[in-house]
Amino acid sequence: MILLETKQLTRAYGGVIAVSKVDFEVEQGLITGLIGPNGAGKTTLFNNITGLDVPTSGTVHYKGKEITGKSAHSICRMGVARTFQNIRLFKELTVLENVMVGRHFKVGTSPTKGRFGSVLKSFISLGNEEFEMKKEALHWLDFFELGELSDELAKNLPYGHQRELEIARALATEPSLLFLDEPAAGMNPQETEHLMSTIRRIRALGITVVLIEHDMKLVMNICDTITVLNYGQNIAQGTPKEIKRNPLVIEAYLGKEDE
Amino acid sequence: MGSAAEFFQHLMNGLTLGGIYALIALGYTMVYGILKFINFAHGDILMVGSYIGLFVYNAIRGQILGFWTIIAFFLSMLVGMVFSAVLGIAIERIAYKPLRKATRLAPLLSAIGVSFILSNLAAWMWGTKSKKLEYPFNNAPLHIGGVAITPHQILILVVVIVMMVALKLFIDRSRMGKAMRATSLDQDTAKLMGVKVDRIIALTFAIGSALAATAGFLIALEIKVYPSMGTMTGLKAFVAAVVGGIGNISGAMVGGILLGLIETFGVALIGIPYGLRDTIAFAVLIIILLVKPEGLLGKAEKEKV
Structure with missing residues (x-):
């Protein structure tokens, strides 16, 4: 079952198009990875789904209902939660x-x-x-x-x-859908290992997880499906194996690494 | 320095005055904590609350003295508080909320505008002549070891203490209080935790305005009610909030009480001429800004990256 889906989602800041006509699907119960080079629009996509930002055009559907442009607090109350790339705790x-x-x-x-x-x-x-x-x-x-x-x-x-x-x-x-924005950023290998088991434990609770991550080992290890963004566009989608072999992805992103 | 009795006398007077400043300062500091904005109409919300309380009280008080007038007193205060709370919410909705994304100067100017509108409306509707609250009971001072304490002073101190404790409990321990603190630390993240931030902002204005109305009604008890009463009192309470560390709730309490004490002792013991009493607060403000700009309990703010 499709839990969340964006259709032709576009976010432009003046002339700069951060996210361009992205179709993105999240299957219930799976761990979905969202990868792509820096500036590919991954966090912008998260922001537009979770209500921190409003898409210029396109739609977001969650559990079959349109949530495009809804306020962040009501999207949260519907069962969508997230974390941030740069940790945003209530420090005091x-x-x-x-x-x-x-x-x-x-x-x-x-x-x-x-x-x-x-x-x-x-x-x-x-x-x-x-x-x-x-x-x-x-x-x-x-x-x-x-x-x-x-x-x-x-x-x-x-x-x-x-x-x-x-x-x-x-x-x-108590979300049904959890977005993690670079959860492993700044972690050492042991901590990353620990994080992977945590994410699996979260999935075992019946929560669908979407994560942005640059640590390819983590992504390839725990994701059931991966979506690749480049220059704000969805260029590939598939299992980790398929993504590794996808020439477009290799060119855009993985080509820089020896994997 | 005079005798011990004289010292305690001034201490008592200073605490009463300071307690009132503190109640008002809380409104400035709470709004600043969440919106990073100084609500310059706060003093005028206080004025409106005092008038409403006074009208209600003078209407229901009748001729009975004693116990029932105390009930009437608190009931009137409550009506003034509720009225001010609603007024505060309305002002935020109409004059500040639409400007939340504008330049920082815009809501500030809007607040000054609201301040003038309120005080002029009050002068037009209720006249510029000051009004006096009928005393709820005999205000003959009680003499305790040479210190003259009026029942009004006791009433003021009790109300101030109850309000402060209630507010502290609410902010620190209640669910809404937590949401308020979270909102003041990071609005976007609070939203993502399901907190209705607009509701929290309205609540902040409501509480601040209700506290101001309380302070105004207490002032009515000691002094008088007139259309421009909020201006100087409001400014001094603002100074108190800055002295304590703007945005910091305990700071506003400490700053208010400290300012009341400094004013009282400044005139009584240091010998600052009474005519210059109102300048003391601003001298203190300048000193604080030079020596500890973040205020006594405030934290030096780091630039956000």
Whole structure:
């Protein structure tokens, strides 16, 4: 089943076309890799899908519904979460609080309550909501074995843990679809190895994963399917084996490496 | 320096004044923390809240004194707070939100415009003559060890402390408070965590404006209500927010109380002429900007890459 699909998605900044008529499909349950040289438009594509940016033209469909141009918070609430290439934690909040923010809309919001009903409730049931959010947040911290660091400020965490915390925070929103933007950037080989097993564990939870990555070993190892962007265009799509053999890809990207 | 009793007397006066500054400063600092923008209409929102509270109070108070007037007092304050909160949200929606992506100067000018509109509207509707709140109870000072403390001062301190504790709890411990802090640190990421950022901004204006209305109503108790009352008080509270470290909630509390103490002791003990009292705050502002521009509790901001 197709979980997410972009059709002819284009994003132009003035005269510069960052993403050009991209058709991109994400199959449910698979790990999809999105690769391509720097400036190929990978992060722009992520931004346009997750609501941080609005496509110039083209559409995005998620679970069969059009979500083009919807606000980032409503796309998140529909079950799409992401991380960033340059880690964007809430630096001055604690590790636990970071993940608790991911639980924000899961607790205490109900369609029957009015605008400020939830504010009032948030204040009155200070203890209850807090408890509920904490419990779930701790669960995700334990998933990454970060439980012991829960009271540290996020900015004080070592780099590798910060990357994990960002994923934990995204998972706390209970997504069906998770976008990881260069999760292995800056990691040493052992950390990358560990990350691979984490991504497999995430898939085992029934979450569909899409990742942008430059580490070819990681991509070829864990991705079920790969899409290649070059100069904002989708130039190839297929299994890791097919991608490795694709002459267009070799020319655009892999040709520089001896693989 | 005078006697110990005299010292405590000024301390008490300074704390009351400072507590009021602190309540107002919180509004400036919360809005700045999220939007990086100074809401120069904040003082006028305070003024409107004070008028509303005063009208309600003078209407329902009747002739009964004692316990029930206290209930009437708090009820009126609450009405003023709610009115100001709604006004704050409306101003944000109409005058600031459309300018969020404009140059930094645009919302600032818009705020100054809103400030003039509010104070002129108030003068036109309610007249420029100042209005006085009927006392809720006998305000004869109590003498405790040579220090004269008025029941009004006690009332002000209690209200200020309750408000501050409630706000601190809300910001630090509640779900919405967390979302607020997250939004002030990184709006886009907060959105991607499902936080409705526009709702959080509206909430920030509502809380800040309600606190300002509270402060205004307390001022009405001690002094008077008039259309331009928000200008000087607002500016001084803004100074307090900068002194404490703008964007920092505890900083606004500390800055406000400190400023109240400096003003009181400056006149009483150092002997600054009373006529120059209003200049003290601005002298403090200049000193802080020269010595510690990020404020007492603020962090030096690193340039964002």
